[in-house]
Amino acid sequence: MLLWLGVWALAQLMEYTAHASVWFPASGLTYAALLVIGTSAVLPLLLSAVFVTIITCFQYSLPLDLSQMIQAGLLFGCAHIIPYWLSAQLFLWVVRLDRLSTPGLIIVYIINTGIAALATTSLVIYSLIISNMMQPDEFNQTWLAFWIGDYAGVLILSPLFAALITRKSVYSQFDLTKYLSPNQTRASELYPSKLMLVTLLVVFTMVLNKYTQQQESAFVIFLLVLPHMWIACTESALFNMLSLTYSCMLIALFSNILALNEFVLIYQFAIIIVTANALFGIAVPALMADNAKLQEIITIDALTQAASRQHFMQQAERAVNRSLRDNNPLALIMFDMDNFKKINDTYGHSAGDLALQNVCRLAKLSLRPTDLLGRFGGDEFVALLPESRVEDAHRIAERILLNLNLAEVAPGQPLQCSFGIAELKSGQNFTELFNLADTALYKAKEQGRNTIVYAEQKRLA
Numbered sequence: 141m142l143l144w145l146g147v148w149a150l151a152q153l154m155e156y157t158a159h160a161s162v163w164f165p166a167s168g169l170t171y172a173a174l175l176v177i178g179t180s181a182v183l184p185l186l187l188s189a190v191f192v193t194i195i196t197c198f199q200y201s202l203p204l205d206l207s208q209m210i211q212a213g214l215l216f217g218c219a220h221i222i223p224y225w226l227s228a229q230l231f232l233w234v235v236r237l238d239r240l241s242t243p244g245l246i247i248v249y250i251i252n253t254g255i256a257a258l259a260t261t262s263l264v265i266y267s268l269i270i271s272n273m274m275q276p277d278e279f280n281q282t283w284l285a286f287w288i289g290d291y292a293g294v295l296i297l298s299p300l301f302a303a304l305i306t307r308k309s310v311y312s313q314f315d316l317t318k319y320l321s322p323n324q325t326r327a328s329e330l331y332p333s334k335l336m337l338v339t340l341l342v343v344f345t346m347v348l349n350k351y352t353q354q355q356e357s358a359f360v361i362f363l364l365v366l367p368h369m370w371i372a373c374t375e376s377a378l379f380n381m382l383s384l385t386y387s388c389m390l391i392a393l394f395s396n397i398l399a400l401n402e403f404v405l406i407y408q409f410a411i412i413i414v415t416a417n418a419l420f421g422i423a424v425p426a427l428m429a430d431n432a433k434l435q436e437i438i439t440i441d442a443l444t445q446a447a448s449r450q451h452f453m454q455q456a457e458r459a460v461n462r463s464l465r466d467n468n469p470l471a472l473i474m475f476d477m478d479n480f481k482k483i484n485d486t487y488g489h490s491a492g493d494l495a496l497q498n499v500c501r502l503a504k505l506s507l508r509p510t511d512l513l514g515r516f517g518g519d520e521f522v523a524l525l526p527e528s529r530v531e532d533a534h535r536i537a538e539r540i541l542l543n544l545n546l547a548e549v550a551p552g553q554p555l556q557c558s559f560g561i562a563e564l565k566s567g568q569n570f571t572e573l574f575n576l577a578d579t580a581l582y583k584a585k586e587q588g589r590n591t592i593v594y595a596e597q598k599r600l601a
Contacts, residue, residue, distance in 0.1 A: 166293065186218075444500035460573065
């Protein structure tokens with residue numbers, strides 16, 4: 141309640157005409173409280189509405205007694221709270237469907253809050269007229285600025301207030317952090333420079349507007365889209381929203397200092413457009429993080445952390461083409477576990493999974509940083525060795541085999557693998573190289589397992 145009264149007082153400093161501010165921070169807090177806390181926030185919000193109504197009546201010397209002021213406050217409170225509560229419930233319903241990505245939810249948020257702010261504006265103005273706090277003929281003069289001011293307050297400040305309330309609340313209906321970029325508590329080194337650019341652009345536009353007294357010059361403010369998109373795509377959501385709040389404060393401050401009341405509506409619309417664009421920018425870091433995770437899923441085998449089959453094939457094709465072009469040697473080692481089915485049947489699939497992980501871990505210890513280990517499925521692994529001949533591949537395979545034989549699946553049951561080696565020849569492609577290594581592996585199985593065989597059937601171990 142104290143927070144709501146504080147931000148309401150702040151809005152009074154930015155009021156450029158009766159009942160209309162450049163933006164209305166209290167609407168942002170109302171929406172955030174109803175979104176995060178729900179119906180538990182209704183009573184404090186209603187009491188706040190009554191309190192500020194009494195203050196407003198004294199401020200404008202309205203001819204209402206205390207009973208009438210309280211009734212007017214309750215009416216104003218209901219008109220202010222109900223549309224935002226319905227809007228918050230609708231947004232929560234969409235979130236719980238879990239069918240939209242972050243950009244989709246942002247679109248819903250922008251449209252949903254715009255409609256809610258318009259409904260709130262209409263109901264609040266009518267409540268003021270009914271309570272004799274406003275004349276009926278003032279509706280047409282006030283509703284648009286009133287709506288945009290409320291809308292700007294919700295659009296910009298609700299995410300900030302939602303994050304603040306979530307941190308302080310024991311229970312919350314909505315976890316905002318789930319849909320934002322990874323948490324950042326510090327801004328980038330360039331953040332002050334970005335805010336300076338915002339400051340210069342706002343000051344230049346509004347001074348120009350004051351000097352020319354032309355609507356055309358006020359439209360320069362829409363260039364704020366550029367620095368704010370830069371901030372949105374390079375800073376965390378927290379600093380993105382703080383920068384938008386800073387811009388709005390500057391615009392409101394200079395609107396009053398330079399007496400630019402007749403151009404305020406243009407500035408209000410600019411705030412909405414800039415904010416809407418910046419909100420989509422919030423999704424960029426989150427999408428990048430999601431893409432990185434997806435890329436990891438595609439390229440890394442989840443169980444063994446070796447390269448996935450698809451990723452290995454892509455890298456191997458490139459390595460083979462590069463090797464043939466530069467006339468450099470390249471070798472391939474294919475190996476799999478001996479009696480893997482028996483391990484699963486005897487010790488269980490968890491033991492089989494652990495055995496696969498150990499094979500991959502021990503194989504990586506013998507490989508070079510330039511080599512690539514991939515899992516082709518089941519217990520089959522392939523190692524790509526750039527700039528290596530068959531002798532190099534054989535030495536690496538021997539080290540892998542030695543390390544594996546020192547490890548155990550279970551007490552008295554060592555890890556054993558069979559190996560096939562092939563070296564790339566002029567005119568071959570990766571598929572032919574792979575088939576040669578596969579044939580050598582098959583020969584190793586025939587020759588007693590737990591051994592190494594070269595593709596030309598020349599036994600090396």
